[in-house]
Amino acid sequence: xxxxxxxxxxxxxxxxxxxxxxxxxxxxxxxxxxxxxxxxxxxxxxxxxxxxxxxxxxxxxxxxxxxxxxxxxxxxxxxxxxxxxxxxxxxxxxxxxxxxxxxxxxxxxxxxxxxxxxxxxxxxx
Amino acid sequence: xxxxxxxxxxxxxxxxxxxxxxxxxxxxxxxxxxxxxxxxxxxxxxxxxxxxxxxxxxxxxxxxxxxxxxxxxxxxxxxxxxxxxxxxxxxxxxxxxxxxxxxxxxxxxxxxxxxxxxxxxxxxxxxxxxxxxxxxxxxxxxxxxxxxxxxxxxxxxxxxxxxxxxxxxxxxxxxxxxxxxxxxxxxxxxxxxxxxxxxxxxxxxxxxxxxxxxxxxxxxxxxxxxxxxxxxxxxxx
Numbered sequence: 001x002x003x004x005x006x007x008x009x010x011x012x013x014x015x016x017x018x019x020x021x022x023x024x025x026x027x028x029x030x031x032x033x034x035x036x037x038x039x040x041x042x043x044x045x046x047x048x049x050x051x052x053x054x055x056x057x058x059x060x061x062x063x064x065x066x067x068x069x070x071x072x073x074x075x076x077x078x079x080x081x082x083x084x085x086x087x088x089x090x091x092x093x094x095x096x097x098x099x100x101x102x103x104x105x106x107x108x109x110x111x112x113x114x115x116x117x118x119x120x121x122x123x124x125x
Numbered sequence: 126x127x128x129x130x131x132x133x134x135x136x137x138x139x140x141x142x143x144x145x146x147x148x149x150x151x152x153x154x155x156x157x158x159x160x161x162x163x164x165x166x167x168x169x170x171x172x173x174x175x176x177x178x179x180x181x182x183x184x185x186x187x188x189x190x191x192x193x194x195x196x197x198x199x200x201x202x203x204x205x206x207x208x209x210x211x212x213x214x215x216x217x218x219x220x221x222x223x224x225x226x227x228x229x230x231x232x233x234x235x236x237x238x239x240x241x242x243x244x245x246x247x248x249x250x251x252x253x254x255x256x257x258x259x260x261x262x263x264x265x266x267x268x269x270x271x272x273x274x275x276x277x278x279x280x281x282x283x284x285x286x287x288x289x290x291x292x293x294x295x296x297x298x299x300x301x302x303x304x305x306x307x308x309x310x311x312x313x314x315x316x317x318x319x320x321x322x323x324x325x326x327x328x329x330x331x332x333x334x335x336x337x338x339x340x341x342x343x344x345x346x347x348x349x350x351x352x353x354x355x356x357x358x359x360x361x362x
Binding site: 006009010012013016026027028029030031033034035037038041042047051052054055056058059061062063064065066067068069070071072073074075076077080083086087089090091092093094095096097098099100101102103104105106107109110112113 | 143147148150151167168169172173176177180181187190191194195197198200201202203204205206207208209210211212213214222224225226228229232233234236237240241244245248249250254258261262265266267269270271273274278279280281283284285288289292293296300301304305306307308310311312314315316318319320322342348351352355356359
């Protein structure tokens with residue numbers, strides 16, 4: 001089961017890489033693979049046990065898989081040291097503002113939807 | 126005569142050395158996190174720090190480490206493809222609020238992305254750093270792919286992503302409540318949209334609805350950024 005799921009994921013990734021070269025050079029291969037798998041799931045209307053098992057196995061270890069490529073950050077240590085303060089400022093401020101804004105917008109839209117639904121129900125009375 | 130130097134070479138130049146080192150340090154980082162439960166000590170970030178330190182102490186060039194840990198890196202592609210599964214499952218769960226969710230995602234998601242880049246540009250950071258900062262609100266595997274695609278640095282993008290996630294969790298639902306944002310769906314969406322997987326882990330502690338929306342926001346933000354950002358950059362440049 002596990003192996004069948006992982007096989008499917010690898011095939012989707014390879015298919016994505018082929019399509020990247022053929023049609024969509026601006027999108028990364030694994031992203032095209034992700035979209036293909038998503039379309040496949042929509043068509044089927046459910047996640048098969050094999051794909052579910054393969055996906056959960058890989059996603060459970062995602063942080064570990066990210067370590068080797070992220071360690072490449074040491075190659076940029078010197079350049080980063082110069083911009084450390086500016087980067088810390090950018091990361092913090094943009095996060096505070098976008099966290100607030102996305103929460104605020106979503107709350108407003110939910111309230112609006114509830115008001116409209118409420119008004120509609122009253123009209124039917 | 127015991128050949129210490131020979132034995133060390135046999136280990137450090139073994140094709141599995143990078144894999145073994147990464148697995149070992151990751152166990153250490155996991156144990157540290159389990160013990161303290163501090164948000165700062167995200168296992169992946171701690172592991173990258175320890176690893177950088179060890180590589181520097183042992184004078185092992187990054188290229189050699191990367192070659193001997195390729196087994197892990199190769200699985201990153203299929204793991205990224207696997208993100209379609211949580212996206213599909215979460216999308217099904219939240220049908221009633223689909224419209225507010227999609228609108229918020231498109232508007233606030235663009236704001237989160239553009240704001241970071243604008244601030245960085247205003248502070249005079251170089252363009253490769255701007256492109257690396259652009260996907261900072263997106264889950265790491267996607268952020269790395271996108272950063273590389275648009276001309277940034279994948280490794281740095283991953284680190285920016287984790288730091289963003291940690292700041293998001295430090296502020297967390299408490300900050301949102303203080304701003305009058307009390308609906309669990311709104312809190313969850315905000316956390317997932319800006320702080321991806323780390324924010325989602327925090328949102329899950331708040332409850333089912335908050336966690337579900339956070340997971341949905343993280344998946345949607347990841348996929349829409351992955352599709353739209355490279356397209357926009359390709360049109361612009």
